[in-house]
Amino acid sequence: MADTGFVRFNNVADNSDIWTNENNLRASQVGDATCTSNNTTATLVLGGLSLGIPAGALITGIEYQYRTKRSSGISGASLETQLRFAEVETGNEHTQALSTSFSTINVGGEGEFFGLTTVTPNTVDNLQLVIKIGSNLGSTISISGDNQVESPAIKVYYEEN
Secondary structure, eight states: OEEOOOEEOSEEEETTSOOBSGGGGSTTOOEEEEEOOOOTTOEEEEEOOOOOOOTTOEEEEEEEEEEEEEESSOTTOEEEEEEEETTTEEEEEEEEEOOSSOEEEEEEEETOOTTOSOOOTTTGGGOEEEEEEEEOSSOEEEEEEBTTTTBSEEEEEEEOO
């Protein structure tokens, strides 16, 4: 069984214009992206993958991870994450409550496809990770762009042909 290791995304878009420093989440960048808005449409879309999976391989699972926290505010702040293929096919949503210290959140793994049905070596580089505010009760929410624990990043499991 092979995997890509955790690979960071090359592109990030703030579809809400609410986040600050969101470019810190791209590959080779470091630092935090933050949001203080209570707006649950505060959405980041990460994409631009180059995973190098051989043609003819069988994709056997997907995992993604990110480091996040909330600062101050009332407990109950959360992020919602979801994998998709450019709004054509959207996977199952994952909701994560946030603590006041950075923690690494891992979602998925071997055998997990999040309800996506078109994951192949030809399509996998088109995956996008969507991150949005689930609830924010006066907190500053931070996502770490980190290279020590690749964040945010995706790993794809596969079997070579």
